[in-house]
Every structure is written in structure tokens, then in C-alpha cells.
Amino acid sequence: MQLTVDSGLAILRPIRWHLATSLTVLGLTLTSGVILPGQPLTAHEMPGMSTSGGAEAEAHAHKTLEIPAGQPVPTVTLVAFPDAIQGWNLEVKVSNFRFAPEHVNGKSLTTEGHAHLYVDGKKVTRLYGNWYYLPSLPPGQHTITVSLNANGHEQLTHQGKPLQASIVVKVPAAR
Numbered sequence: 001m002q003l004t005v006d007s008g009l010a011i012l013r014p015i016r017w018h019l020a021t022s023l024t025v026l027g028l029t030l031t032s033g034v035i036l037p038g039q040p041l042t043a044h045e046m047p048g049m050s051t052s053g054g055a056e057a058e059a060h061a062h063k064t065l066e067i068p069a070g071q072p073v074p075t076v077t078l079v080a081f082p083d084a085i086q087g088w089n090l091e092v093k094v095s096n097f098r099f100a101p102e103h104v105n106g107k108s109l110t111t112e113g114h115a116h117l118y119v120d121g122k123k124v125t126r127l128y129g130n131w132y133y134l135p136s137l138p139p140g141q142h143t144i145t146v147s148l149n150a151n152g153h154e155q156l157t158h159q160g161k162p163l164q165a166s167i168v169v170k171v172p173a174a175r
């Protein structure tokens with residue numbers, strides 16, 4: 001897939017946030033009323049969040065939740081826009097699904113939840129909205145995948161297949 005940047009898209013600066021913990025706008029992270037420069041915190045870096053084992057462990061062996069017959073099947077599409085300065089702006093387009101960060105770890109529904117972002121098969125973070133800024137990737141070819149997950153972290157499936165989207169981006173070697 002060859003990616004191009006439309007000058008109008010290059011100015012997008014997506015907002016990334018973690019429920020009741022931090023808010024990032026234009027590169028500043030607001031945490032408990034203090035503005036910190038730099039990148040947003042991940043779940044692994046946030047106070048009170050476990051970094052050992054559990055649902056966030058390296059294996060990420062989540063259960064699945066099948067979309068019932070007769071219910072509209074959620075869809076997900078992933079688009080990567082090279083950022084004008086560095087990195088990638090990822091847009092996650094969904095239908096028949098609602099991002100519901102206020103219900104994370106709550107009752108699982110097949111119509112709402114969050115997404116999981118993977119780069120080359122390794123989980124990077126949870127997504128609670130349609131945009132995410134990926135600061136950099138090393139030179140080479142990389143597969144970026146987003147899966148739809150219910151509030152209880154089950155991966156949503158339809159007819160046994162995971163509801164996810166993948167794209168391949170090629171990062172040229174530095175000259």
C-alpha cells in the first residue's frame with residue numbers, strides 16, 4: 001500500500017486519552033491537573049496500572065465474543081497518514097460499534113468497547129477513539145493491526161473470524 005499525505009490531513013493532531021487518568025492535546029499530557037510535555041502515557045506507564053501479567057501481558061490471550069445472528073456486524077477500517085513531521089496518524093473507522101471508554105472493564109456488549117493496536121504482532125496500546133498518533137517506526141515493512149474488543153476485553157468475532165483490520169506501511173531507511 002502506498003500512502004500519500006494530503007496537505008489538509010497533515011495538520012490533524014489527534015487527541016489520545018485514557019479514562020480519568022490523562023488527556024493529551026497537541027503534545028501536552030494533562031494528568032491530575034498537571035501539564036507534562038511529551039508523549040501520552042500508556043496503560044503500562046500510568047500510576048495504579050499493573051505492568052505484570054494479567055490482561056495486559058505480552059501474550060494478550062483474550063477470550064472472544066461472537067456477534068449474534070441477526071445483529072449488524074461491526075466493521076473496522078484502518079488508515080495510516082504519514083505525519084508531516086514524524087510518525088503516523090492512524091484513523092480507525094468503525095461502523096455498528098461505539099468506542100465506550102466509560103465502560104471499560106464493565107459488562108461486555110457486542111456493540112461497544114475499545115480497540116487494541118498491534119505493530120508487527122506486538123500489542124502497543126488500547127484505543128478509546130478513532131485517532132491515534134504513532135510517533136515512529138524503524139525502517140522496514142511493518143504490519144499495523146487494530147482489533148475490536150468488548151468492554152471486558154474479549155475480541156469481537158463474526159463466524160469465528162476476528163473483527164480487525166491490518167495495513168502494511170513501509171518506512172524508508174534514513175539517508
